[in-house]
Amino acid sequence: MKIKLSFKTFNYIIIGLVLIIAPLLFINNYYIIYLLSMFLIYSILCLGLNLITGVAGQFCLGHAGFYGMGAYIAALIATRAVGIPYLLELLLSAIGAGLFAVVVAYSCIRVSGDYLAIITLASAEMFRLTCTNWESLTNGPMGIIGIPYPRILSVAINNNVKIYYLGLVYFFISLYLCNLILHSKYGRAFKAIREDEIVALSMGVPVFKYKVLVFFIGAFFAGIAGNYVAHLIMFISPDNFTTNTSIYLINSIILGGIGTISGSFIGAGLMLFLTEFLRFAPAAWRMVVMAIAIIVVMIKMPQGIAGSELDYKKWFNKIIK
Amino acid sequence: MDNTSLSHFVQVTINGLSMGCVYALVAVGYGMVYGILNMINFAHGEIYMFGAYIAYSALVCKMGLFSSILLSLFFCGVLGVTVERLAYKPLREASRIAPALTAMAVALLIRSAVMIIWGSSPIMFPQVINNKPIILNNNIRFYPLQFSIIFVTIVIWVFSLWLFKYTKIGKAIRAVSQDRNTAWLMGIDADKIVSIVYLYGSILAAIAGFLIANYYILLFPLMGFLGTIRAWTAAVLGGIGKLSGAVIGGLLIGLVESFAMTYISTAYKDVIIFIVLIIILLVMPRGLLKGRGQKV
Numbered sequence: 069m070k071i072k073l074s075f076k077t078f079n080y081i082i083i084g085l086v087l088i089i090a091p092l093l094f095i096n097n098y099y100i101i102y103l104l105s106m107f108l109i110y111s112i113l114c115l116g117l118n119l120i121t122g123v124a125g126q127f128c129l130g131h132a133g134f135y136g137m138g139a140y141i142a143a144l145i146a147t148r149a150v151g152i153p154y155l156l157e158l159l160l161s162a163i164g165a166g167l168f169a170v171v172v173a174y175s176c177i178r179v180s181g182d183y184l185a186i187i188t189l190a191s192a193e194m195f196r197l198t199c200t201n202w203e204s205l206t207n208g209p210m211g212i213i214g215i216p217y218p219r220i221l222s223v224a225i226n227n228n229v230k231i232y233y234l235g236l237v238y239f240f241i242s243l244y245l246c247n248l249i250l251h252s253k254y255g256r257a258f259k260a261i262r263e264d265e266i267v268a269l270s271m272g273v274p275v276f277k278y279k280v281l282v283f284f285i286g287a288f289f290a291g292i293a294g295n296y297v298a299h300l301i302m303f304i305s306p307d308n309f310t311t312n313t314s315i316y317l318i319n320s321i322i323l324g325g326i327g328t329i330s331g332s333f334i335g336a337g338l339m340l341f342l343t344e345f346l347r348f349a350p351a352a353w354r355m356v357v358m359a360i361a362i363i364v365v366m367i368k369m370p371q372g373i374a375g376s377e378l379d380y381k382k383w384f385n386k387i388i389k
Numbered sequence: 390m391d392n393t394s395l396s397h398f399v400q401v402t403i404n405g406l407s408m409g410c411v412y413a414l415v416a417v418g419y420g421m422v423y424g425i426l427n428m429i430n431f432a433h434g435e436i437y438m439f440g441a442y443i444a445y446s447a448l449v450c451k452m453g454l455f456s457s458i459l460l461s462l463f464f465c466g467v468l469g470v471t472v473e474r475l476a477y478k479p480l481r482e483a484s485r486i487a488p489a490l491t492a493m494a495v496a497l498l499i500r501s502a503v504m505i506i507w508g509s510s511p512i513m514f515p516q517v518i519n520n521k522p523i524i525l526n527n528n529i530r531f532y533p534l535q536f537s538i539i540f541v542t543i544v545i546w547v548f549s550l551w552l553f554k555y556t557k558i559g560k561a562i563r564a565v566s567q568d569r570n571t572a573w574l575m576g577i578d579a580d581k582i583v584s585i586v587y588l589y590g591s592i593l594a595a596i597a598g599f600l601i602a603n604y605y606i607l608l609f610p611l612m613g614f615l616g617t618i619r620a621w622t623a624a625v626l627g628g629i630g631k632l633s634g635a636v637i638g639g640l641l642i643g644l645v646e647s648f649a650m651t652y653i654s655t656a657y658k659d660v661i662i663f664i665v666l667i668i669i670l671l672v673m674p675r676g677l678l679k680g681r682g683q684k685v
Contacts, residue, residue, distance in 0.1 A: 370483035
């Protein structure tokens with residue numbers, strides 16, 4: 069049997085191998101492994117956001133709220149209710165974030181476009197402000213410290229490399245699930261909603277139900293990422309989940325390619341690279357370079373990087389033939 | 390309601406109105422660009438922040454009040470048109486979401502430039518306008534600056550409405566906002582009109598920046614971002630594409646903020662604003678004045 073290797077699978081295999089091998093090369097470099105873990109987090113977040121905004125066309129500016137919900141549930145359970153097993157806690161933070169998104173989606177019941185964007189932004193800000201001010205529960209702006217490393221059944225995840233691989237597992241699972249969703253009847257229905265709600269409705273797509281569903285799925289991934297970040301950094305505070313975070317995520321998916329799966333992690337990687345690679349420069353100059361880079365990329369490729377026909381894609385197709 | 394609580398109420402209303410006019414002032418300029426290009430202009434607040442900083446430098450260099458206002462108007466106008474030409478014009482035909490990203494990048498650029506030039510810590514704005522409170526009976530304080538902010542907002546609002554409805558250029562602007570290609574076919578230079586709108590929006594931003602800097606007497610680089618979010622909220626609340634909607638939305642937000650701060654809780658004032666916003670959008674999904682519906 070001859071296996072036909074498409075450009076897409078080839079790329080996925082390469083990226084997968086790089087992500088598996090990379091930490092082994094830098095096993096003593098705490099910083100690089102931390103960066104790679106952050107890349108995984110942002111990729112999972114962008115996958116979820118890309119489902120909501122890219123695939124279903126709901127301009128969501130409140131993804132940081134879902135992310136924060138996952139992180140806070142994880143942190144509270146891990147520090148206050150010590151007996152609960154990790155996998156249950158993971159499930160709770162994912163579902164908690166998802167339910168928060170369902171509430172948001174219900175309050176967007178009649179709106180679309182920018183009206184929806186502002187409601188999602190508002191709900192994320194409301195979440196953040198509540199976390200800041202409800203000091204008895206969340207310790208306010210000081211944040212929650214001392215979140216322990218997770219322990220899955222009898223396996224203790226007790227160093228940075230192990231927790232990186234845990235994140236990698238989440239990343240692969242999310243990628244796989246996203247692919248499944250995108251190519252199922254749900255994915256097609258989401259795309260139909262993005263293109264035209266009225267047409268979708270007359271084709272028999274229950275638009276409102278699916279809108280709520282896509283918010284739930286996107287926030288579910290965000291909840292997983294939030295759970296992971298709480299255990300990775302061991303500290304969370306409301307400052308990690310501001311509007312800036314939401315905007316950063318939106319930037320990543322637009323830059324990477326809106327509505328595409330590969331665009332999610334390309335964008336996440338590029339944004340992380342731009343912010344981290346320029347660390348040596350003073351903060352303000354770093355932002356100048358980053359802004360100019362974004363503007364140039366957008367003008368050259370308005371569809372984002374993954375949405376554009378790149379030269380190396382043609383080159384690959386030529387070789388494979 | 391006894392006498393003190395009544396005067397307290399009046400005081401809160403006055404504060405709320407002037408705060409609302411501050412938001413309305415930013416939102417009118419924002420709404421111009423927003424209504425015409427249907428683009429979320431994340432850089433509008435940064436232009437108003439930039440204008441305030443220019444005015445600060447001019448005043449520190451002992452320039453007169455009038456000439457420093459003019460200088461800041463000039464710089465903001467140039468900045469607005471340059472940004473439009475360099476960053477937004479190449480993306481005119483792209484999807485709606487691409488220019489939103491370049492706008493965010495431009496906002497980042499301007500904010501960083503301001504941080505490099507003026508530093509990132511807050512600075513005091515020199516108090517040039519006499520702002521001694523007029524004390525009415527019942528101990529109600531009314532600052533002249535509050536009065537001038539309300540006055541300028543009304544003037545700009547009326548002028549913009551007039552410009553929009555009764556002039557030839559306003560007609561062209563409306564045509565471009567309805568359908569750019571058809572406007573081209575009718576002999577309207579749409580690119581020029583868009584530039585004019587940006588110029589006008591930036592000048593309004595500069596005026597707002599100057600007044601707000603005088604009102605709060607404090608400048609900090611993040612004020613642009615906060616201004617953008619407030620202006621956007623106001624514009625959406627009033628209805629996208631409606632000039633008066635931006636003003637009404639801004640006033641409403643200011644009043645809600647002032648009342649929530651006094652009577653409910655300072656810490657949760659933003660939460661209350663957002664709850665009001667969500668309720669209004671649930672009842673009136675296209676804003677108070679029925680703006681246009683749209684998709685991403």
